[in-house]
Amino acid sequence: MTNKIALFFSVFLFAVLASFSAFAQNSQRVYQSHKLSEEKLEVMTNEGNYEIKFYNDQIVETAFIPKGEMGIGKSHAVVLETCTGSSNLIENEKSIVYTSKGISVAISKLPFNISYSYKGNELISEKNGYVKTDSTENIDFTIEKDEVLFGGGARVLGMNRRGNRLQLYNRAHYGYGTRSELMNYTMPLVISSKKYAVHFDNAPIGYLDLDSENTNTLRYESISGRKVYQIVVGDTWEDFTYEFSNLTGRQPMLPRWSFGNFSSRFGYHSQKETVETIDQFLKDSIPVDAIILDLFWFGKEMKGEMGNLAFEQDSFPNPEKMIADLDAKGVKTILITEPFVLTTSKRWDEAVKEEVLGTDSIGNPYTYDFYFGNTGLIDVFKPKAISWFWNIYKGLANKGVAGWWGDLGEPEVHPTELKHVNGSADEVHNIYGHYWAKMVFEGYQKDFPNQRPFILMRAGAVGSQRYGMVPWTGDVSRSWDGLKPQTEISLQMGLQGIPYMHSDLGGFAGDNLDDELYTRWLQYGVFQPIFRPHAQEEVPSEPVFREPKTKALAKKSIELRYQLMPYNYSIAFDNNQTGMPLMRPLFFEEQDNKELLPISDTYLWGDAFLVSTITDAGLKEKEVYMPANSVWFDFVSEKKYEGGKSYTIQTREDQLPVFVRGGSFIPMMNGMLNTRAYSLNNLELHYYHNKSIVESKGHLYNDDGETPNAFEKGQYELLNFVSETSNSKLNLALTTEMGKAFKASEKVINWVIHNIRKEPKKVFLGKKKIEFTWSKKSNTIHFRAKVGADGNQFITIKLAK
Known part of the structure; x- marks a missing residue:
């Protein structure tokens, strides 16, 4: 190690230890020795041994093996292999610091303590290590007083679950509404607003205490089992979801x-x-x-x-x-x-x-x-x-x-x-x-x-x-109170690696016949992972058995669901590849805006759509926040909104408040009665233009809809879209990435360009001028353009000044 590197690590070690000086420490556990191998650090104490290992620069695992026990047992959650050779160890007489390029694990020898930081910023610290009581095995951590906590599986507690002691025991809650402390799908997992998670990698039942006594303490209690946890941290929320799904596995593509x-x-x-x-x-x-x-x-x-x-x-x-x-x-x-x-x-x-x-x-x-x-x-x-x-x-x-x-x-x-x-x-x-x-x-x-x-x-x-x-979210009450928490549950579960959490559309429990409730629930269903009306049979869940107006409104929602199939299938592919949730909280957009952390009734569906639910009967208007750094267009009226502000939105009977991000490419398809008719030969590609957006990108993923791991087998095509805007023209490019085992067909793309306020001068496909129509009423351009054998398409729209 050079003198410069040695000096850096000495200063870094001092900074890390100083940052955790206020954390509680373990007075009973005594450091004895340590041993470093290529894959882990072993720390021996008077009460047992620790094994600390890195999965990568953003994931670390700590296991405690009490005296008299052998090994750490098997993980049911983790699929990632640990890395070797990418860590460093620095020791002095008072401490050890074990580091990857991102996470540092600081171990104080006397009194014994383990603390974690990421790129010099403190994350969390053990208080006393694992402690055995008469009935449980517990571990406490010190957390900061202003951290918002997510996780624990499916619950209805508000987005910030701090202050609750959560039972870890999967149990159905029949007919729940606006509060449910225990539901079907619990997880020993805590996610902090500081973009890190602690996953207690243990199966038996127990409790997860998210500072219920207001002492800045996170506690995990279990009846038995592995004393193992992983800490996962991201630079951004997208990065966090990538790493957490990297650790625990990603959702395969559904049919x-x-x-x-x-x-x-x-x-x-x-x-x-x-x-x-x-x-x-x-x-x-x-x-x-x-x-x-x-x-x-x-x-x-x-x-x-x-x-x-x-x-x-x-x-x-x-x-x-x-x-x-x-x-x-x-x-x-x-x-x-x-x-x-x-x-x-x-x-x-x-x-x-x-x-x-x-x-x-x-x-x-x-x-x-x-x-x-x-x-x-x-x-x-x-x-x-x-x-x-x-x-x-x-x-x-x-x-x-x-x-x-x-x-x-x-x-x-x-x-x-x-x-x-x-x-x-x-x-x-x-x-x-x-x-x-x-x-x-x-x-x-x-x-x-x-x-x-x-x-x-x-x-x-x-x-x-x-x-x-x-x-799915269980046997929810067929009521407005049942509808209200559905977004919270799905957003929370998406953060926790479970992207397809969805609800019995219309509500399940009870014989409440409420046509407005049913309509609003199905409208929400368009923009959530699975569209499945389901209920007890006293009141029909299927739209075909509802009165004519309700049936017509339901049909419109279902048709929109099918029109968005290419977009929805593409964001499913993104989730499959990166772990990015289909439904995303607003704080994904403004990562340091703490005011967005509790919001769940407005969310992102993929990258392009902003959706705000209606969960009260007779609601005529709703305040909707439009995330900053984007412009947003009303999906129905095309009205433009600048981001970073809240607006009072007048509600519509036939559509939730839904907005499209400026610069988005939205692939759509018309006329399907089921997915057997799915074909990119019937593709309608919408682009939402705004002169402030100099460049934007999008994509569409396609395969046969049936073959497992089609992408990995080369049985796919990926259409990539790019826009470039100047004062005088809008350039649009479509390029195709083809899997080695995929046979593409010739396509005609029906382009719809939004927010064109004046009739363009000309539209070119390559160097050839093509016909187009411009609607003054909707400010949209429509034209058709064939995708050639090479799978590419280049369009230039000469804009009027």
């Missing part, structure tokens, strides 16, 4: 049909009702891509039949023909499944014989009562049970079933006394849904390698996105 409209209710009682429902969609020309069969597909009664896992022949006499006929109409069939096998079901004896159920203390199937009957629970951690359960899915998939709904997977009732092959119920409860999704996902990889699975589930864990899980 393209899953971005369409679903017909769903609790539930369709027969083959006849199922077919007639879809026929009504087709008669009304309302686009639809899938129908979901709730529990009546395997039994006539709500109770007593769960676990049959086969079509009820009286109600569904010819399911294979039904599935094939629906598929011929472009409609996929999705079946609900549950992990419970009732003692009264047709498969009970088989499940007992095959030893696929959780057991009691002496190895017998553990049975207990819950709402649907007396039951056992499939042990999704047990290889024999995985094989048995998957073979049922495989058999149904071979009959044409295209997707799966995994319900009650918290599990809904999971007695503490029940034993799994890998631990007690309480030790594995929070990862049950995670491993259920893993089973289905890996089953497809093995037996249907050319098909993307659709896996709708209510409960999971950190990292479940990598198994293609599509979670």
Whole structure:
């Protein structure tokens, strides 16, 4: 090490230690020695050993192994490999500093303490390390007094969850509204407004205390398990989401049909009702891509039949023909499944014989009562049970079933006394849904390698996105109070790596017939990950069964959802590649604006759209903040708004307040009744011009909508768009990146250029002048331009002064 480098690290070490001098320290734990290897730093103390390792310059893991314990066990969340050889260690008689190029871990020897900083800025510090109590194992951290805290999974607490002690136990909350402290999908994960996260990499149940006693303390409490956590930090929010999804895995691309409209209710009682429902969609020309069969597909009664896992022949006499006929109409069939096998079901004896159920203390199937009957629970951690359960899915998939709904997977009732092959119920409860999704996902990889699975589930864990899980927000109240928190839940989960959290559109619980509520909920559904109206059947969830005005408004929302399919599919691809959420909080736009941290009712849908929900009956106007450093155009009226200000927006009956960022390229498509008609030969490309935007970029991703990992296999095309503006002209370029295994077709692009206030002089495709129309009323230019064999297109619009 040169003298300059040595001097730098000495000064840096002093600065790091000084920055944490106010943090609490551990008076019981005593440093003894340390050992550095290529992949980790080991620190030995009187109470046990620490293992500290870097995954990269922005992710570090700290594990504590108490005396008498061996190793740190297996992570259920992490998929990233640790890096080697990119760290440094500096030691003096009082401290050790272990650094990557970004994160520094400062270890004070006496009194013992571990603190973390990033590029010289303090992040967080342990208070006492892991401490064992009579019932739990806890670790405390000191945090700054002004940090806003997100995380903990799906909750309804407001965006800032600081001040709450959160139970970590996946449990359904039926009919929730504007507050829910515990829901289906909990995670031992805290994200700070300082753009870092602490992930407690442990499965058993416990609590996450986000400074509930107002002492600037973050606490994790668990009944047992790994004493391991990772700290993930980003320079920006985009950088943070990239690194966190890098650590825990990224969502595979869903089949393209899953971005369409679903017909769903609790539930369709027969083959006849199922077919007639879809026929009504087709008669009304309302686009639809899938129908979901709730529990009546395997039994006539709500109770007593769960676990049959086969079509009820009286109600569904010819399911294979039904599935094939629906598929011929472009409609996929999705079946609900549950992990419970009732003692009264047709498969009970088989499940007992095959030893696929959780057991009691002496190895017998553990049975207990819950709402649907007396039951056992499939042990999704047990290889024999995985094989048995998957073979049922495989058999149904071979009959044409295209997707799966995994319900009650918290599990809904999971007695503490029940034993799994890998631990007690309480030790594995929070990862049950995670491993259920893993089973289905890996089953497809093995037996249907050319098909993307659709896996709708209510409960999971950190990292479940990598198994293609599509979670929803649970049994929400069918009320305005139920609608209000839906954006909060999805935005929070997107931050936590779960991009497809969505809601039962229209609300699920209760028989409230409110046409305005239904309309507003479906309008929100256009700009959230999955468009799936679903509810208890007393009031229909499907638009085809609503009164004419409501049906017409719902149809308009569904048609807009389909028009935006190319855009939505492209932001799904962005998420797949980078972890960037589909729904993004406003603070992604102004990263240091603390006033935006609590806002959830206005958000970004991808990079181009700003959406503000309407969650009150009869609302005539709404205050909407337009993020700074952009201009925004009303999606309907085309009115322009300067960013960095709030505006009072008059509401419309047929559309939420939705705005498009100036400089955006929005690929759209008209006329689809389902995604079988999806083709870039029918592409409409909108560009939102503003003279202040000198240059902008956009893109459209396309593949066959079915092949797993199509991008990685080279089975794709990526259309890249660029605009350049001067006083006299607007240049637009389209260039195509082609995967090595993709065969492109010739395209004609229908261009729509917005905010052109005067009729242009000329429009050129290359050097050839082409025809165009200009609308004075809407200030838009329309023209068609063919994309040649080379996949490129260059357009010049000579603007009027």
